[in-house]
Amino acid sequence: MIGNNQTLVLEFLLLGLPIMSEYELLFYTLFLAMYLTTILGNLLIILLVQLDSHLHTPMYLFLSNLSFSDLCFSSVTIPKLLHNMQSQVPSISYADCLTQMYFFLVFGDTECFLLVLMAYDRYVAICFPLQYPSIMSTKLCVSRVVLLWMLTIFHAMLHTLLTVRLSFCEKKVILHFFCDLPAILKLSCSDTYVNELMIFIMGGIFSIIPFLLIVLSYVRIFFSILKIPSIQGIHKVFSTCGSHLSVVSLFYGTIIGLYLCPSANNSTVKETAMSLMYTLVTPMLNPFIYSLRNKDIKRALVRVICSKKISL
Secondary structure (H helix, E strand, O other): OOOOOEOOOOEEEEOOOOOOHHHHHHHHHHHHHHHHHHHHHHHHHHHHHHHOHHHOOHHHHHHHHHHHHHHHHHHHHHHHHHHHHOOOOOEEEHHHHHHHHHHHHHHHHHHHHHHHHHHHHHHHHHHOOOOHHHHOOHHHHHHHHHHHHHHHHHHHHHHHHHHHOOOEEOOOEEOOOOOOHHHHHOOEOOOOHHHHHHHHHHHHHHHHHHHHHHHHHHHHHHHHHOOOOOHHHHHHHHHHHHHHHHHHHHHHHHHHHHHHOOOOOOHHHHHHHHHHHHHHHHHHHHHHHHHHHOHHHHHHHHHHHHHHHHHO
16 A cells, blocks of 8 residues: 555544534533433343343344344444544544444444344234244244344455455545545545445445335235224234334434435535434434333333342
8 A cells, every 4th residue: 555646544534523612522422421321222122122031022132133233333433433522633543444344334234134124023913913923933033133144244344355455545534423434435546446336236235125125014014004994903003113113214214315315515514414313313212212112111121120129
């Protein structure tokens, strides 16, 4: 990576968030509180699923993995953001940048596929209730989750290895608050055609196809709802799917707004704000969405608290 207009890159400078200096302390406190809420909320979901035997079902297996993914997804970017907000020079080493990019891709892809599995679980439960135990057996669900993690690790490794082969110019300022893959490619002096081609191909497989599968699942669920004669039955279906639909809307709504509806003006500001939405806000809200709308989670929390009191 050494040449006339190239240099050995040891670190990058992260532009960060477009926040005026007088408001930095306020936003630092806000982001720290949101991050701690994300950690506590998702840890609570994971612990409840582990401790309460009533939640040892496919739906809550997927939910606990989603909470773990959300927890890690925020932890990949937010601690570094908070550190740089307090630092005079918001830098990140080349190795740390690639590591951050790798894990960002792993946990971002995992969230996409987990939302598909959760939609499929609701589809089978509503459309094929009698076959549900065989289709969504514990062994099959665990194997699906393992395959999911293997695919996301492969995808992230592919992009990381393709990025490692690139060389970079003296311009080392990343116009983002974390090492996002497109932002890194903009700094390269090498030919990035292969990288961009793989982003296009793999992006369709790991983002668009999961979204279409979720839509297809809910279209089938919708037509099944039309066959339910009672209002009470319809209400039960909506209460079962409501939490998952809310999470899907938050996650994919942000991604669609960011990547499919680009704006000519203030694109950097918009990208940064939207990225903050799905790296911090969405992972923080997911536990609240599932706990506030889910009676099973509320009952599990009561059972765990009561059992601890009795043991004491």
